[in-house]
Amino acid sequence: MFCFQCQQTAHNTGCEGKAGVCGKKSDTANYQDALTGALIGLARSAKSGHKTYDTDEIVIKGLFTTITNVNFFNDTIKKLTAKIHEERGKINAQKYEDYDMECLWNDNEDIRSLKSLILFGLRGMAAYAYHAMVLGKTDDEVNQFFYEGLYAIGENYDLEKLLSLVLKTGEINFKCMELLDKANTEAYGAPVPTTVPLTIEKGPFIVVSGHDLYDLKLLLEQTKDKGINIYTHSEMLPAHGYPKLKAYSHLKGNFGTAWQSQQSEFHNIPAPILFTTNCLMPVRESYKDRVFTTSVVSYPELVHIGEDKDFTPIITKAIECGGYEKEMNLTGINKGSTVTTGFAHETVLGVADKIIQAVKDGKIRHFFLVGGCDGAAPGRSYYTDFVKQSPKDTIILTLACGKYRFNDLDIGEICGLPRILDMGQCNDAYSAIKVALALSKVFECSVNDLPLTLVLSWYEQKAVCILLTLLYLGIKNIYLGPTLPAFISPKILSILVDQYNITPISTPDKDLAKILG
Ligand code: SF4
Ligand code: SF3
Structure with missing residues (x-):
């Protein structure tokens, strides 16, 4: 087995041997590779064939199944792979070969890095497409891109072409998160505090x-x-x-x-x-x-x-x-007995006037989006300390499961608004982006010039597709931790640092001092 798709990968290089750090056994990892290789074969087949809604559904399920901590059962993975092969035959009479994932894992490290960004981004995006799909919402452009991305992984594309597909993954994921936001709010109403x-x-x-x-x-x-x-x-x-x-x-x-x-x-x-x-x-x-x-x-x-x-x-x-x-x-990890949620874009933008006035009056100095996945790495206490040490005139927007590090803290209010605003699940990064774009309009500046800093924690592949969306939107100066992805090669990292100034987290005091300067 070889797997390096998540933050807890062994030695921050890759899980090999009998099992991964997550408990995924080597045979399961190999079946997941075979499934992914079959999906690339299906994408090849779809290029000159006639895919249907069923094909889309199989692709989305297949990708979602291989996300970290989703599926540990060989039988299910093998059945799904057989279904992919069957579908390949249905949509195109010509037989297209599966892709051998070993080719990817043994490829030049920069190519492997970019293809991994695409593949892991697609896996994350598939999860969001799946949640929208069960609520009856799909999008042709989103679905089509799964094939384009998978196809690319099996091709000998150069760095430039792959880099543009990495950003396109972010672009399409933005559409996908928008689709899911629409699906959720139409089905269950807009979240309220x-x-x-x-x-x-x-x-x-x-x-x-x-x-x-x-x-x-x-x-x-x-x-x-x-x-x-x-x-x-x-x-x-x-x-x-x-x-x-x-x-x-x-x-x-x-x-x-x-x-x-x-x-x-x-x-x-x-x-x-x-x-x-x-x-x-x-x-x-x-x-x-x-x-x-x-x-x-x-x-x-x-x-x-x-x-x-x-x-x-x-x-x-x-x-x-x-x-x-x-x-x-029961209590949260900081001994709080309640937590709050429901501060999605409608609610936050509903009090935009109040927020804007508070910024103009100097009552809100800065916004931090402290969000993303949680995990077991000891370095993740950074996020709790960051929130605890954030000055009283700052607002903490948060989302995804990383918030459990601090969502039971009572750190006060500003102008009647709690200082910690939980915007929702990881896919509700869409809400945070909407709010940031709306504020940039009001303040007539780019998102990068707003008093806003993103301090993100990642673990699995949904965080990858969200990060790609932020890069696609041109958002710079993101602080990322607790460690940088093992699948990003030094050369690709230097491109990301040069173009987007992605910064690894250091210590809360150093980072706060740097940000608030
Ligand atoms: Fe290792 Fe993460 Fe892959 Fe599990 S999902 S095998 S922990 S890299
Ligand atoms: Fe958490 Fe698994 Fe990523 Fe949706 S539940 S954020 S880690």
């Missing part, structure tokens, strides 16, 4: 993790009036801000913190957990009988909820487990 308790009430409950709001909605519907409470986990937290999800009175609060703490947080939990997407970690014995998967997530021996979305096994398990006997006052 919401305080979410971390207390777990007594009695049966179900914990829902991952990013898929549609799965959550279906489960809420199926558990209505059954005496079972529902708690979000990790990236599902922003669901509380959506009016049509909030309306379910048994959507009670949030359980636990970010994904990397699940093994200790789920240890002996008296309730089942549903994983709708990443990040699933190898499941421990102490809670193995209570983890359920659905959609593209799967793991050996766990019950998988299929396309009929009949959640009966989870409901039965919740009743059997019974929940806690008394209310549990």
Whole structure:
């Protein structure tokens, strides 16, 4: 096996040998490579063939399946690969070969670097396209680009051509995030500011993790009036801000913190957990009988909820487990008892006048977007310290699961606005970009000249596609950590540093001093 797609890759060079740091075994990694190679074969076939909606769906599912912490089950991966081969035959009578991923891993390091940026960006984007697709929203340009990008990985393109495709991945991902924003807000309403308790009430409950709001909605519907409470986990937290999800009175609060703490947080939990997407970690014995998967997530021996979305096994398990006997006052990592969410673009732009006035009056000196993935690396305490040390006249915009490092902190308000504004999941980077673009219009300057700095944390491939979107938009001076991606070669890094001044994080005080100068 060889895999270096995520931030925790071994020695920051690549996972090899018997298993990756995430627990993905070598045979699973090899099956995932075969699946990706088959997708490139399908893209070759689609070039002169006639792809259909089914083909798009297979491509999106295939890419999503290979994201870190999504799928650990060889059977599912092999079945999907067989389906890709079958589809290849359906759309084109001529047989196109699969691509051998070894060619990529052994390629010249700069070519490999750019192709990896494209491939990992496509994987991240596929997740967003999938969430939009289940809500009935697709976009031809987005779908078409999956084929263009995959095709390119199998070709001998030069650096220049690949670099332009890297930026195009960012451009198309922006469209894809816009599509998902539209799908989510049309289905569930525009998010509103919401305080979410971390207390777990007594009695049966179900914990829902991952990013898929549609799965959550279906489960809420199926558990209505059954005496079972529902708690979000990790990236599902922003669901509380959506009016049509909030309306379910048994959507009670949030359980636990970010994904990397699940093994200790789920240890002996008296309730089942549903994983709708990443990040699933190898499941421990102490809670193995209570983890359920659905959609593209799967793991050996766990019950998988299929396309009929009949959640009966989870409901039965919740009743059997019974929940806690008394209310549990759980807290966040900084001992806070509630967190807030729901500050998406509509809400923030709804108070734009107030924000603009506060900036003009000097009450808001600077905005920081401190967001992205969480993870287990010790260096990630940087983000907690950064927020704690940020001056009182600054606003922290945040999104994705990295916020669990600080979202339970009470760091005060400015002009009635909380200083920490949670804009949502990682895909809600779209909201942050919308707000930044709107502010740049008002202040008649470019986004790079706004009193705004992006301090990002990355882990998996959705963070890759978001980073590419920011680069495509010409956003400079991004602080990135906790480490730089292993798949970016020194030469490609120097291009990114020269053109975009991407800066590795150092220490909160040094970076704050530099930014606020
Ligand atoms: Fe290693 Fe990350 Fe790949 Fe897992 S996903 S095998 S941790 S690089
Ligand atoms: Fe987190 Fe896995 Fe990336 Fe959507 S849940 S951000 S790491």
